[in-house]
Amino acid sequence: MMLYRHIVVGKGGVGKSALMTQFVQRRFFGDGYWPMEEDTYRKQVEIDDEIYLLDIVETECQQEIQGLDLKGEGFLIVYSITNRESFEQVTREIEKIQKMKEKEDFPMVIVGNKTDLEKDRKISQNEAMDLAKTYNCPFFETSAKNNHNVQEAFYQLVRELNLYNSKN
C-alpha cells in the first residue's frame, strides 16, 4: 500500500478544514458549529485499481509516520472564489513551497472553494485557469458545503504524485 501525504494550504477561512472533513467524513459544518477541529486525518482510498493510505494535514506539521514509508507529499492549494486576497495568496503559497523544497516543480492541485456562493463570486474560472496553466497544474472549483468536486481534487493529487514519482 502506498502512503502519500496531502498538505492543505491557503488563507484562513477558505475552507481547508471543511474540504478535509467533507472528503474524509462526508460531513459539512456551517458557521459556528465545529465539534472537533482536527487538523490531521488519515483515509484509505482506492484510485485507478491501487490502494493508497492518505495522510491529510492542514498545514505542514512534520510529524513522523511510524512504521510507514511515505512515498511523497503533495499540496492542495486552496482559495475561496469569493475572496480575492485568498486567490492572491495562492501564488505566495506556491513560491513559499518552491523555496522550501528548493524545487520549481512539485505535485500540487489548485482548488477554488465555495462554488455554492456563486452570487459572491470574485474570481472567474478563466482567471484561475490561467494561473493554473502558468504552473502546469490541475485546477478544480469545489464546494465543501455541497460536496462538489471534493473527492476529484484529492484524487487528482494522488495522480499528480504518481506522475511526479514516475519522472523523478
Ligand code: GDP
Ligand atoms: P479554514 O480556515 O481554511 O480551515 O476554513 P474552514 O474550513 O474553517 O471554513 C471557514 C468557514 O467557511 C466556515 O464557516 C465554513 O463553514 C465555511 N465554508 C467552508 N467551505 C465552504 C463552502 O464550500 N461553502 C460555503 N458556503 N461555506 C464554506
Ligand code: MG
Ligand atoms: Mg481550518
